[in-house]
Amino acid sequence: MANNRLFEVDEWKIRTNHLDKENRRLQESLTSIGNGYMGMRGNFEEQYSGDHHQGSYLAGVWYPDKTRVGWWKNGYPEYFGKVINAMNFIKVDLFIDGEVVDLFTDTIMDFTLELDMKHGILTKSYLVEKNEKQVRVEVERFVSLDQKELCVINMKVTSLSDSVHLRLVPTLDSQVKNEDANYEEMFWLPVAAYSNQLVVETKPNDFGIEQFRVAATMTNRVTHLENTGSLVTPMQVNEVFEGTINVGETAAIEKLIVLTTSRDGEIESVGERSKEISVKVSEQSVDELRVQHESLWLERWKKADVVIGGDAAAQQGIRFNLFQLFSTYYGEDERLNIGPKGFTGEKYGGATYWDTEAYAVPLYLALTDQSVTKNLLSYRHNQLSGAEHNSRQQGLDGALFPMVTFTGVECHNEWEITFEEIHRNGAIAYAIYNYTNYTGDKEYLIDKGLDVLTGISRFWASRVHYNCQKDQYMMHGVTGPNEYENNVNNNWYTNKMAIWTLKYTLASLELAPEKKLVLNLTDEELRKWQEIIEKMYFPYDEERGIFIQHDTFLDKELRPVTDLDPSDLPLNQKWSWDRILRSPFIKQADVLCQRKDY
Numbered sequence: 001m002a003n004n005r006l007f008e009v010d011e012w013k014i015r016t017n018h019l020d021k022e023n024r025r026l027q028e029s030l031t032s033i034g035n036g037y038m039g040m041r042g043n044f045e046e047q048y049s050g051d052h053h054q055g056s057y058l059a060g061v062w063y064p065d066k067t068r069v070g071w072w073k074n075g076y077p078e079y080f081g082k083v084i085n086a087m088n089f090i091k092v093d094l095f096i097d098g099e100v101v102d103l104f105t106d107t108i109m110d111f112t113l114e115l116d117m118k119h120g121i122l123t124k125s126y127l128v129e130k131n132e133k134q135v136r137v138e139v140e141r142f143v144s145l146d147q148k149e150l151c152v153i154n155m156k157v158t159s160l161s162d163s164v165h166l167r168l169v170p171t172l173d174s175q176v177k178n179e180d181a182n183y184e185e186m187f188w189l190p191v192a193a194y195s196n197q198l199v200v201e202t203k204p205n206d207f208g209i210e211q212f213r214v215a216a217t218m219t220n221r222v223t224h225l226e227n228t229g230s231l232v233t234p235m236q237v238n239e240v241f242e243g244t245i246n247v248g249e250t251a252a253i254e255k256l257i258v259l260t261t262s263r264d265g266e267i268e269s270v271g272e273r274s275k276e277i278s279v280k281v282s283e284q285s286v287d288e289l290r291v292q293h294e295s296l297w298l299e300r301w302k303k304a305d306v307v308i309g310g311d312a313a314a315q316q317g318i319r320f321n322l323f324q325l326f327s328t329y330y331g332e333d334e335r336l337n338i339g340p341k342g343f344t345g346e347k348y349g350g351a352t353y354w355d356t357e358a359y360a361v362p363l364y365l366a367l368t369d370q371s372v373t374k375n376l377l378s379y380r381h382n383q384l385s386g387a388e389h390n391s392r393q394q395g396l397d398g399a400l401f402p403m404v405t406f407t408g409v410e411c412h413n414e415w416e417i418t419f420e421e422i423h424r425n426g427a428i429a430y431a432i433y434n435y436t437n438y439t440g441d442k443e444y445l446i447d448k449g450l451d452v453l454t455g456i457s458r459f460w461a462s463r464v465h466y467n468c469q470k471d472q473y474m475m476h477g478v479t480g481p482n483e484y485e486n487n488v489n490n491n492w493y494t495n496k497m498a499i500w501t502l503k504y505t506l507a508s509l510e511l512a513p514e515k516k517l518v519l520n521l522t523d524e525e526l527r528k529w530q531e532i533i534e535k536m537y538f539p540y541d542e543e544r545g546i547f548i549q550h551d552t553f554l555d556k557e558l559r560p561v562t563d564l565d566p567s568d569l570p571l572n573q574k575w576s577w578d579r580i581l582r583s584p585f586i587k588q589a590d591v592l593c594q595r596k597d598y
Contacts, residue, residue: 006030011315014115019108019126024052030320031115032344033122033141034327036336037148038086038259039343042115042122045092045139045153050104053179056086057343057350058214059336060263062406063187064207067413075393077418079207081404081411083339083350084187087174087198089216089257090141092155095167096130101137106130117323118301119294120145127160134160144289145296148332149277152293153255154286163246170220170255171238172198180346190234192271196220198237199271201262209407213262215274219282224251254286263335300326304367322367325360331372337379351404351411352379354424357431365438373435374444380428381448383408384455391459394419398458401428416486420479422463425456426497433504446512453505454519460498461529464536472537480549484571484580484587488550490539493590499536502529549590556584 006023007016007030020027031042040056064079094101109127116123125138136158144150157166174188181187191199191213201213218239225243245251258281260274281289304322308315328342338360339350356376364373380387380401386408387399393410394400403424404412412418432449436442464473475498480491506529509516516526539548548554564585568574571585 009313009316011312012116012118012319014117014316014320016113017111019103019111019113021050021104024048024050027113028052028055029344031113031122032324032327032342033115033120033143034343035120035143035145035148036328036330036332038143038151039327040090040143040151041344042113043090044103044124045090045141045155046094046137047100047102048104049102053345054085054088054176055345056089057083058086058259058261059333060406061086061202061212061214061261062350063202064205064209064411065181066206073415075419076415077409077411077413079205079209079411080413081349081351081406082178082180083346084202085176085178085346086214086259087172087188087200087216088176089151089172089218089259090153091171091173092153092253092255093167093169093171094137094155094157095169096128096133096135097165098167099130101128101130103128110136117319118297120297120323120327121290121294133162133164135164136160142290142293144293146289146292147277147281149258149260149274150281150289151257151259152286152289153257154252155255156250156252157245158250159245159247161247163244165244166225166242166251168222168225168241168251168253169238170218170241170253171236172216172218172257173236174198174200175235178346180349188235193232193234193237195230195232195237195239197271197274198235200235201267210262211267213267213270215260215271217258217271217274217278219256219258219278221254221256221282222252224249225253256281256289300330300368303369306367325363326368329360329372329376331364331368331375334375334378334382337376349404349411351406352402353404354401354427357427361431361434365434370439370441373439374441377432377435377444377452378448380408380431381452384451387455391455391462396459397462398460399425399452399455400459401425401456416479417483420477420487421483422459422478423480423491423494423497425459426494426501429453429456429501429504430497442511445508446515450505450508450512450515451519453501453508454515454521457502457505457529458525460501461525461532464498464532467537470537472535473532474537480590481588482549482586482590484583484585485550485553486581488552490537491550491590492538492547493549495536495538499533502533506530547591553584556582558584561585 007014028041038058043054062081063084064081067080107129111126113124122141127134127136138156140154142152177186187202188200189203191201197217199215202211222241224245225241228240228242230239258274258278260270262270306318324342329338337352338356340348387401390410391398391400402410403417436445464475467474474490475495476489477487478491478494479486480493539551
């Protein structure tokens with residue numbers, strides 16, 4: 001059987017000796033690094049003219065791109081929020097005897113690419129041949145856990161066969177785009193440019209969202225080469241270092257880049273703060289900066305490592321997942337959350353989804369300090385007013401937390417998700433339960449958790465309707481976790497999470513009866529919640545003795561997926577959407593197994 005692995009099996013490393021030009025994008029994704037404040041794909045510092053996706057990102061720096069829909073419906077979000085591609089600050093062009101090194105077109109030998117997950121270090125090395133001269137290039141990169149604004153690049157170039165003339169051009173380049181932009185536009189405008197600093201800001205928008213300003217300052221420490229000039233344009237700056245090295249000699253550049261944003265201070269002071277931090281970190285050697293960074297990664301692994309004996313591939317896989325999660329978020333800033341793709345790319349807009357509460361919260365509870373998860377919950381509390389806005393947009397009470405957001409206001413533009421996939425509210429409530437149950441932090445539950453739970457409960461109480469014929473409460477027009485079922489009635493999972501939230505909120509209020517007054521909760525409102533709990537309808541098939549995913553699921557032509565021709569898969573790429581909706585096939589399960597007496 002052919003080995004189609006992109007990387008070798010190694011318990012602590014993502015490593016390959018193959019420069020895979022056909023799968024370069026995937027190699028870039030799998031060697032992404034980050035520190036919660038910023039991150040980037042595993043792009044090369046040097047030129048690579050082949051197909052790839054250049055991407056560096058700053059957490060919380062985003063843009064509201066105008067929603068693009070074919071038929072506008074009342075209540076649609078006005079914009080789709082997306083994290084925007086930050087300037088390319090890792091760029092270091094390399095020239096040998098006047099010719100640029102291009103890892104796509106040049107003869108590259110002895111190539112190694114390695115992500116050391118234990119220490120958070122990305123390295124590569126290779127031999128390049130130009131004009132019958134061989135040069136070895138070694139590059140190390142990390143984004144510091146110790147100084148969140150700092151990225152360190154350490155490049156060494158050694159002549160192996162003859163004297164060569166080298167030119168190194170470290171660059172800051174803000175002429176970048178997002179691949180997922182609706183209109184192919186650029187999001188950055190120039191503010192100020194100097195030989196070693198670039199200041200830019202996001203372009204204005206029509207939605208009242210703040211403009212972000214970003215400053216990048218680079219310090220270039222170079223050996224064996226002389227500074228021969230610089231180029232300063234409004235959107236790109238660089239410095240040029242040149243010189244000749246003999247066989248066996250090594251020229252080196254240490255590029256220290258400090259990025260600051262207007263999220264952390266006055267917009268006018270962004271450039272000055274970048275300079276100040278740059279001066280501070282420049283007083284230390286790369287070895288000192290690396291040791292500080294590595295020690296913090298080792299601390300994280302000491303708390304969180306999951307050891308799998310006897311299966312190196314599984315061990316590598318679990319550590320890779322942990323590495324990417326911790327690179328994306330580690331709880332230092334309660335204004336931030338976990339984008340589905342982390343710092344690996346732009347898919348899903350880099351925004352917050354309910355997946356955080358459903359899937360990430362249990363992991364962070366088990367493997368990190370309590371404060372990390374608490375900040376994830378505080379993120380939702382801070383955005384409660386946005387969730388209340390979403391609910392009002394649907395003509396309902398309480399709070400509907402968004403499917404996709406940066407601010408708490410919904411910015412997903414597919415109606416069957418925005419309007420109908422409301423089960424996400426249940427995940428927010430269940431995360432509060434998980435946190436409180438795991439940590440025993442009743443203070444958080446009372447101070448903040450009950451605010452969120454009450455908002456969600458009020459939403460559920462206004463979203464259900466009373467069926468007088470059955471004397472039961474129902475919920476119509478929803479999409480459950482199985483997104484191959486839209487606009488269905490009485491989705492079992494959604495109904496269950498609704499009454500579970502109502503029960504949990506009522507029980508939690510018993511811990512702090514005084515909150516009822518603060519939250520304007522009346523006895524009548526609480527009695528209504530209890531009535532909904534007791535009279536919620538759940539579709540059930542008496543003959544089979546099973547609960548049903550929704551009212552009409554069993555009316556479909558029920559077929560196993562094994563009946564499908566392999567050419568039909570994956571369905572979402574081969575079938576029309578209406579055909580999928582009429583089919584019994586499930587995108588992701590609402591419920592795997594359920595007893596009637598639950």
